[in-house]
Amino acid sequence: MTxxxxxxPLPFDPVEEARRHWAAHGWADAAEGMAxxxxxxxxxxxxxxxxxxxxxxxxxTFARYEVLMLLLFSGRGSLPLSRIGERxxxxxxxxxxxxxxxxxxxxVERTPHPTDRRTTLAALTPAGRELAxxxxxxxxxxxxxxxxxxxxxVRTLVDVLATMRRDAGDF
Amino acid sequence: MTxxxxxxPLPFDPVEEARRHWAAHGWADAAEGMAxxxxxxxxxxxxxxxxxxxxxxxxxTFARYEVLMLLLFSGRGSLPLSRIGERxxxxxxxxxxxxxxxxxxxxVERTPHPTDRRTTLAALTPAGRELAxxxxxxxxxxxxxxxxxxxxxVRTLVDVLATMRRDAGDF
DNA sequence: CCTCAATAGTTGGGCATCCAAGTTTTAGAG
DNA sequence: CTCTAAAACTTGGATGCCCAACTATTGAGG
Numbered sequence: 001m002t003x004x005x006x007x008x009p010l011p012f013d014p015v016e017e018a019r020r021h022w023a024a025h026g027w028a029d030a031a032e033g034m035a036x037x038x039x040x041x042x043x044x045x046x047x048x049x050x051x052x053x054x055x056x057x058x059x060x061t062f063a064r065y066e067v068l069m070l071l072l073f074s075g076r077g078s079l080p081l082s083r084i085g086e087r088x089x090x091x092x093x094x095x096x097x098x099x100x101x102x103x104x105x106x107x108v109e110r111t112p113h114p115t116d117r118r119t120t121l122a123a124l125t126p127a128g129r130e131l132a133x134x135x136x137x138x139x140x141x142x143x144x145x146x147x148x149x150x151x152x153x154v155r156t157l158v159d160v161l162a163t164m165r166r167d168a169g170d171f
Numbered sequence: 172m173t174x175x176x177x178x179x180p181l182p183f184d185p186v187e188e189a190r191r192h193w194a195a196h197g198w199a200d201a202a203e204g205m206a207x208x209x210x211x212x213x214x215x216x217x218x219x220x221x222x223x224x225x226x227x228x229x230x231x232t233f234a235r236y237e238v239l240m241l242l243l244f245s246g247r248g249s250l251p252l253s254r255i256g257e258r259x260x261x262x263x264x265x266x267x268x269x270x271x272x273x274x275x276x277x278x279v280e281r282t283p284h285p286t287d288r289r290t291t292l293a294a295l296t297p298a299g300r301e302l303a304x305x306x307x308x309x310x311x312x313x314x315x316x317x318x319x320x321x322x323x324x325v326r327t328l329v330d331v332l333a334t335m336r337r338d339a340g341d342f
Numbered sequence: 343c344c345t346c347a348a349t350a351g352t353t354g355g356g357c358a359t360c361c362a363a364g365t366t367t368t369a370g371a372g
Numbered sequence: 373c374t375c376t377a378a379a380a381c382t383t384g385g386a387t388g389c390c391c392a393a394c395t396a397t398t399g400a401g402g
Binding site: 007008009010011012013014015016018021025027029030031032033034035036037039040041042043044045046047048050051062069073085086087089136139140141143144145146147148149151153154155156157158160161162163164165166167168169170171 | 206233260333338
Binding site: 093094101116 | 357359366
């Protein structure tokens with residue numbers, strides 16, 4: 001999802017524009033919140049596009065990359081699908097879908113849970129482990145090391161978003 | 172997209188967890204950027220879920236709501252599809268899709284451009300204008316007026332994201 | 343004028359996410 | 373020990389977004 005290839009920049013900030021309209025319609029009390037939500041959506045789309053552009057040549061999407069990293073950071077390199085969904089905060093059906101594709105490309109394998117027959121484990125293959133590392137190095141170099149913000153702002157952003165996430169019950 | 176219905180909160184911050192793993196793998200220099208990107212993704216998903224939950228009873232999605240508001244704020248209540256795509260920073264195919272659905276539910280009508288026969292205008296119908304207003308009042312009351320952050324943090328967030336968007340060429 | 347590149351939209355294919363519903367298995371209540 | 377609610381996963385359907393390719397129309401040059 002996402003890309004942006006070459007959409008030209010606008011001559012003004014669309015969020016500010018919207019804020020003015022909100023005020024003009026007597027919705028001034030909600031204008032700030034609207035601006036925050038709109039900014040968040042646009043910024044996420046921009047960042048996701050940058051990330052996906054780096055992962056595409058590696059045959060990965062961000063969703064699948066996240067699954068790989070979760071497995072890489074887990075002790076044995078395997079996790080129940082349900083735990084993956086909890087950690088990434090996505091619907092079980094989305095996990096099934098991601099693991100299907102990772103399995104189809106040989107990056108992950110489904111394994112039965114040793115004691116609970118309801119559960120399926122997703123286990124990293126050697127190829128999966130290798131690609132996860134390679135993808136991370138690419139993302140680190142091309143995106144994470146250059147977030148497009150001063151260091152102080154990055155930290156502020158992380159802190160504010162953490163507050164918001166905590167309040168919303170993310171953790 | 173998105174919802175979250177009732178996913179239980181995690182006992183820890185997954186972003187902090189990831190940051191620790193990054194440091195442990197010798198990627199400390201990119202850990203902060205990774206944290207920012209991950210936070211942004213999760214926060215966006217949470218907010219989008221709240222927004223969609225409010226719009227669903229009205230038969231709208233956020234994508235279509237954005238189109239309606241853009242038309243509502245345009246002078247005549249109509250715009251070329253190409254302009255909609257530019258403003259919302261989405262692919263032309265996405266605009267076609269959104270307008271198809273809005274047209275199917277009678278909220279918008281396709282009109283030929285008066286002078287340029289390549290261009291199609293999307294024009295708000297009375298029903299579309301009414302629903303856009305109703306939806307905004309619902310969103311203002313249930314989401315925008317309560318962003319889940321202190322006022323100062325909201326403003327900080329908007330400012331930091333604006334910096335990021337400007338740097339990335341959003342405007 | 344006429345040719346050809348650029349613009350505007352649409353269509354078809356791929357991926358991601360969600361929801362609802364259905365299956366299998368586990369665990370708790372009586 | 374049985375019965376039922378909960379948990380884990382999958383499947384089918386809907387929506388959204390993107391890309392590549394194709395049609396139609398416009399506009400700049402020769």
